[in-house]
Amino acid sequence: MNLTLKETLVTRSRTLSPWTGFYFLHALLINYALGYPFSLLYAVAFTAFLHLLWRSAPRVQKGLLGIFSSIAALYFPFGQAYGSPNFNTLLALHSTNMEESTEILTIFPWYSYVVGLFIFALGVIAVRRRPEARRGWGKVEYLCLALSAGAWFVAPIQNLAWGGVFKLQDTGYPVFRFAKDVITSNEEVLEEQARMAALSTRKDGWHVVAVKPKYHTYVVVIGESARRDALGAFGGHWDNTPFASSVNGLFFTDYIAASGSTQKSLGLTLNRVVDGKPQYQDNFVTLANRAGFQTWWFSNQGQIGEYDTAIASIAKRADEVQFLKSGDFEADKNTKDEALLKMTAQVFATQRTPPQLIVLHLMGSHPQACDRTQGKYAEFVQSKETSCYLYSVTQTDELLSKLYNQLRNSGDSFSMVYFSDHGLAFKERGKAVQYLAHDDKYQQNFQVPFMVLSSDDKTHRIVKARRSANDFLNFFSQWTGIRAKEIVNRYPFISGKKAPPVYVTNFKLQKVDYNHLASDIFETKSR
Template sequence: MSLILKESVTFRSHTINPWTGFYFLQSMVINSALGYEFSVLYAVVFTCALLVLWRHAPRAQKIFIGITSLVAACYFPFGQAYGAPNFNTLLALHSTNMEESTEILTIFPWYHYAIGVFIFALGIVSLRRRVTTPSTPWLKWDTMGVIFCVGSYFIGPVQNHFHGFEFRLYDTGVPVLRFVRDVAVNNYEVVKEQENMAQLSRMKDTWNVLAVKPKYHTYVVVIGESVRRDAMGAFGGHWNNTPFASQVNGNLFMDYISASGSTQKSLGLTLNRVVNGEPQYQDNFVTLANRAGFQTWWFSNQGQIGEYDTAIASIAKRADEVQFLKNGDFEANKNARDEDLLKMTAQVFSTARKQPQLIVLHLMGSHPQACDRTGGKYNEFVQSKETSCYLYSITQTDDLLGKLYSQLVNTGDSFSMVYFSDHGLAFKERGKEVQYLAHDDHFQQNFQVPFMVLSSDDKTHRVIKARRSANDFLSFFSQWTGISTEQIKNSYRFISEQKASPAYITNFKLQKVDYNHLGTDIFETRSRR
């Protein structure tokens, strides 16, 4: 009886200790900083773990707190914008150059960094707690705490099992452990895909071309960056920021859906032949054009880290002539403008060529931070400076398309030009003065992008309302260029109002999702200061 009373008094004195409340606060902020939904249960689990560690392994507890606090403090701004680690965030980490990393760091609002500092400060306070007793007897409350923590670990795997998924021990919902799991598993998947990409990129393509009947002499593919369709006046946006696209004769698709929500994954699924969900990097639209006897050119304002470091670089290197305005290293020219690509196209057009031509331009477009693209300029203030710059960056792209179109007209050759964006963006810190746009995969607007085809023989400005998916881009390319191949089956006429199959997208967890099941992220049209 005296032992029970002694343990009860010890437990009571332990629970009213202010450090218990402090650890609970610390647990809440660390769990939330890692990008997962807040859970009181897992905050209590973390608190129990810290209490038990403090009583029996205080130095180990300090090391644990130090590491988790540092990681949580650094990850907090990313977690608020992009959520928990997934395939896309790890892919971006592998593919991003120094310039792009700097831009990402400057787009987050200042108070996210302040909260990160606060999280780190809590960690410092914990580390400064003095160890007053060298050893503490093991109590039944310690045993109960361990059982509670272990039992909570299995909640995630058991829930998955009852929902029809495989029971896997590493599928825990405990945020700190889940973060480690997500980083490790997704990093492994990224490395595996990059190794596969590198291997396939060096292989000879397997295209079996059946016929080549190009209608035009010059074909141009302009790949935009991070453009939401609802931000373009020509595609129903509120602002008159696309004077060229709004009046030019051609076909504008009002319901084109990108394949995924980030550049590398989206274009990897769009521009390559896909088998069982896996891009076949050797069989892409450039190698198909090469096989059909086209002369191919690739001009890019995106960074090139290495010959095969990214899915896009691996495709670009298959062209006959390749030029990058940026090399993607520390000396990359941050001020290189998309318009500089027109100097390269002008050189191509200055010489008459007998072969059919395929020219690809890959823009920086409206990539965050948009104010870096516009030099801080904008026409109309909408909610925040970054949002305003974003709208103006689209005007810059529209102007480039107009000038490129004029270059094509001046050649005197027949031509056709397609423009589309790789993916859209979602609003972060909505309604605030620091509102900005970033990658996301939860909303339809993350995949609603412009797609238009402008040809030298177009007589009208035509709007096509039928839904089209980027997963069918190779089918479009085959029909557009007149290249028939055994590997591409055309089930409908792309440039038409014919109904196509339901559209699906690939999210950041590499899951195929019905586009219709996504939420909405409406572009607010209010202009205010």
């Protein structure tokens, strides 16, 4: 009887040792770090899996834990801001230059790095665990095997039950799901880049049937990361856009971006889209070229290569192209958007016979906003970064004012459109380190300003009808008077008429009903 009791106590002490709690804590933190929703099932199942590996192959367990801990520690700040890996995450990794990478690393709160270091420290402790004498499996080990194996099948069975396909690789274990998501998303990005490269060198397929421009000069200003509710001219709480708030023109107060990140959003906005895929050879620049316009592209965004981003592939189709940044390490400088005005001034200095299309691509309010403003802000709102963000909007407003005056002084008739590629969402809301970052869960990630200023405008007009960036080519066709067989105008864009329902593309490349998204209100708390 005493021997049986002793064996029972020994078994329980082995099962409920401090290492069991340690592995459970480690599993929870790794789950949290990789950006997936919390799951008690997978935390317990992964703990059981680690226990089994320690009993059967301790060296393998140490190696895997070392790898898992390192990845989780490195990814933790990104996971809290952007969630688990997806197409957009990998696309950003491929298309982000050195300067943007540095800015991203400095925007995360300091304690995100502390938690990352803590996860790494747990991994070091796990790797340094001393080996124990080999023992045979007992009831606990067989129970752990059943639990960890059973948990592997939960997600595949759910997918099958919901009308999907049963695939073992669709397991919900965070570490394995992370690996699968990275590999799958990376393959999708490489496939899209290969398709883009092939189409970017192909002749466009536009069939222009009429060209009747109303103005001589057309200017498209593409903003960056500007939420509509951050602009006073579009209902924001701050008087930070004195030019846009007073100038005559058209102001669309319900314009919705196509996606939540630059490359995907503009890829869907500026190109003809067939079956959800941008046709990179058929974009608004090649359409203007085909119609006999002289085209210019001036950019303050990085150019990594000639055709390796959706925007670079469009820009290179213009007659004249200039990038303030080339994207290589030595050329990465925090250049100001205002430098683009020197280029436009040179264009306006010479009289030109053909109609003109000039495109300016700004850095605008791209995170980190305080890098855009050199730390300057007009009013403190919740955090320094939020305050800088609001002031970055003022800087863009000043640029638009100067560009507008250049156009007026040129002596030619003109029309200028300004819109932002996407909005942002608040992270660490309500804290002293509050900042804004890319997201796809909220309406504000897609609510952006859109305004059209023309030389013959007499009033400041508001258009409340909802418009989608997916219909930008329809707008461009109606605006410039360029009609093409490939563009079917379903409704007059510049009007108060109701348009079809708006769908946006999330970071997993899924079409989502804009009305079903949650809200991310811009709090007005000031110091």
